[in-house]
Amino acid sequence: MKNLTPDEIHHIANLARLRFDQNKLTKFSPEFQKILNYIAKLQELNVDKVEPYVWPLEDPLKLREDVSQKLNYAADAVKNAPVKEGDYFIVPRVINE
Amino acid sequence: MHNTRYTIHIGFETHLQLKTDSKMFCHCKVTFLERPNSMTCPVCLGMPGSLPALNRKAVELGVKAALLLGARINLRSKFDRKNYFYPDLPKNYQITQYDIPLATEGIVEIKTNDVVKKVFIQRIHLEEDAGKLMHSETQNKSFVDLNRAGVPLAEIVTAPDISSADEAMEYLKRLKVLMRYGDVSNCDMEKGEFRCDVNVSVSKDGKLPEHKSEIKNMNSFRFIKQALAYEISRQIKAIESGEVLTKKTFGFDVEKGATFEMRSKEEAMDYRYFPEPDLSPLIVETEVIDKIRQNLPELPDSRALRFVSEYGISKYQSEIIADDVVLSEDFEYCAKRYNPINIANWVINDVLRLLEEFKLDTSSFSKIRDKFVELVRMFNDKKLTNTVAKEFLQKMLVNGETLDSLLKSVSSESIDLDKIANEVINENPKAIADYKGGKTSSIKFLTGQVMKKAKGMADPNKANEILEKILKGL
Numbered sequence: 001m002k003n004l005t006p007d008e009i010h011h012i013a014n015l016a017r018l019r020f021d022q023n024k025l026t027k028f029s030p031e032f033q034k035i036l037n038y039i040a041k042l043q044e045l046n047v048d049k050v051e052p053y054v055w056p057l058e059d060p061l062k063l064r065e066d067v068s069q070k071l072n073y074a075a076d077a078v079k080n081a082p083v084k085e086g087d088y089f090i091v092p093r094v095i096n097e
Numbered sequence: 098m099h100n101t102r103y104t105i106h107i108g109f110e111t112h113l114q115l116k117t118d119s120k121m122f123c124h125c126k127v128t129f130l131e132r133p134n135s136m137t138c139p140v141c142l143g144m145p146g147s148l149p150a151l152n153r154k155a156v157e158l159g160v161k162a163a164l165l166l167g168a169r170i171n172l173r174s175k176f177d178r179k180n181y182f183y184p185d186l187p188k189n190y191q192i193t194q195y196d197i198p199l200a201t202e203g204i205v206e207i208k209t210n211d212v213v214k215k216v217f218i219q220r221i222h223l224e225e226d227a228g229k230l231m232h233s234e235t236q237n238k239s240f241v242d243l244n245r246a247g248v249p250l251a252e253i254v255t256a257p258d259i260s261s262a263d264e265a266m267e268y269l270k271r272l273k274v275l276m277r278y279g280d281v282s283n284c285d286m287e288k289g290e291f292r293c294d295v296n297v298s299v300s301k302d303g304k305l306p307e308h309k310s311e312i313k314n315m316n317s318f319r320f321i322k323q324a325l326a327y328e329i330s331r332q333i334k335a336i337e338s339g340e341v342l343t344k345k346t347f348g349f350d351v352e353k354g355a356t357f358e359m360r361s362k363e364e365a366m367d368y369r370y371f372p373e374p375d376l377s378p379l380i381v382e383t384e385v386i387d388k389i390r391q392n393l394p395e396l397p398d399s400r401a402l403r404f405v406s407e408y409g410i411s412k413y414q415s416e417i418i419a420d421d422v423v424l425s426e427d428f429e430y431c432a433k434r435y436n437p438i439n440i441a442n443w444v445i446n447d448v449l450r451l452l453e454e455f456k457l458d459t460s461s462f463s464k465i466r467d468k469f470v471e472l473v474r475m476f477n478d479k480k481l482t483n484t485v486a487k488e489f490l491q492k493m494l495v496n497g498e499t500l501d502s503l504l505k506s507v508s509s510e511s512i513d514l515d516k517i518a519n520e521v522i523n524e525n526p527k528a529i530a531d532y533k534g535g536k537t538s539s540i541k542f543l544t545g546q547v548m549k550k551a552k553g554m555a556d557p558n559k560a561n562e563i564l565e566k567i568l569k570g571l
């Protein structure tokens with residue numbers, strides 16, 4: 001397993017919306033590396049003849065009939081929102097440009 | 098323009114809202130313009146502990162879409178999580194299909210200037226929609242409505258096979274026609290039921306280049322055409338001036354008719370897909386596929402051919418009519434009841450013109466189709482003039498007026514019976530002489546003449562009354 005650079009760790013932390021100060025980063029980097037190395041052990045196995053699987057059991061997915069319900073959930077939906085206005089959740093202004 | 102020296106590569110990722118009653122993974126109703134956040138539940142709000150349950154109808158519609166595109170269906174596909182943070186995405190991941198989609202390898206045939214071309218469909222997969230954000234103009238806040246979150250979508254991805262804006266339009270039209278025929282989706286672009294990400298790159302050597310512009314979230318054919326024209330000429334200018342183009346994401350500014358670069362968030366492209374642990378693989382039984390295949394609708398091309406042979410209308414007309422599933426059903430309904438050639442002429446020349454002019458859905462024509470037949474019949478029987486018939490059609494189609502009330506209003510208002518009666522009397526001296534000679538039945542003939550002149554728009558009793566009055570005074 002190659003060693004991760006601090007930049008890569010920052011990038012991954014940023015994707016997960018985690019923030020580290022320098023102290024924590026110094027402490028965390030080797031720990032993170034250790035976890036990766038542990039998982040990387042799996043790569044030592046020869047899986048050439050093993051079908052990839054993503055699900056441990058082979059029971060097929062159960063489908064739900066297309067029947068709708070109107071729960072009128074507006075009040076419940078926003079009940080615990082930190083910031084709300086009327087029926088809306090409110091977040092800091094985000095715009096994709 | 099130096100277009101001839103350049104090759105254009107266009108590909109589409111189209112998000113189609115599947116026509117289900119409930120959302121993809123929960124029982125919440127799929128609606129439009131409801132009270133914000135009212136059509137939600139713990140599943141589509143992403144509450145901890147809630148679990149997705151896949152909608153059977155969404156799967157079946159996805160299979161139908163794939164069959165309509167001649168695609169190969171994966172009997173075993175799987176769901177994955179696409180991870181990113183955005184306030185319209187309550188779970189912080191979207192459930193989609195990544196490496197094993199529902200279907201692959203389809204074809205859409207398009208025709209531009211009588212040349213047929215096959216656009217390759219790379220994949221068709223199922224996924225859930227996100228919510229809707231509205232941004233405050235004045236304050237630092239955005240409003241989040243999650244009624245759309247979890248609405249079922251099929252994403253249809255083409256290869257970059259399309260080589261002009263015209264071909265692009267043909268592809269989109271064709272896709273929409275097919276999906277509406279199959280009742281897979283209403284494809285109402287204004288309601289966000291048909292949205293496209295458009296990929297375009299221009300190269301000088303004919304090969305697919307490294308660089309690519311992705312224009313996000315387009316929901317109008319007209320804007321897609323404008324955006325493509327703008328982006329193609331921008332890339333050509335860049336190449337001419339030796340600029341190095343890269344992969345970039347753009348939005349389209351409707352006011353300026355120009356694309357604009359979105360903040361390049363290379364990090365956001367890292368979605369860290371992994372298998373959705375809450376859903377086991379999706380198995381589609383071959384019996385289910387066969388059943389859907391057997392129930393596929395007649396497709397626009399065969400319907401157009403059938404209209405030509407069955408109703409004797411022109412190929413040109415029948416192709417236009419067959420392009421819209423609702424219109425073609427209504428045409429057939431009317432053509433079975435009256436002269437198909439006349440019906441086709443009126444549909445092409447007048448109905449379609451009015452629908453276009455007043456931006457109406459073809460379903461507005463469905464509502465008046467019985468009375469439309471009557472109107473065409475009355476016109477052919479010379480009971481209505483061309484001008485009046487056209488005026489009536491517009492009032493019926495656009496203003497929702499009924500043919501009966503229109504006929505009544507005209508017969509009582511705008512027909513000058515006195516004038517017509519006097520004309521008839523002047524033109525028929527023999528009948529007048531007969532009447533005066535005691536042959537009172539000749540008034541029936543005169544009444545008939547008045548009715549003929551009034552083009553059937555007069556009340557015969559009233560005509561008779563007026564004639565008698567005038568004749569007595571002579």
Ligand SMILES: [Zn+2]
Pocket residue numbers: 120123124125136137138139140141142247
């Ligand atoms: Zn829900």
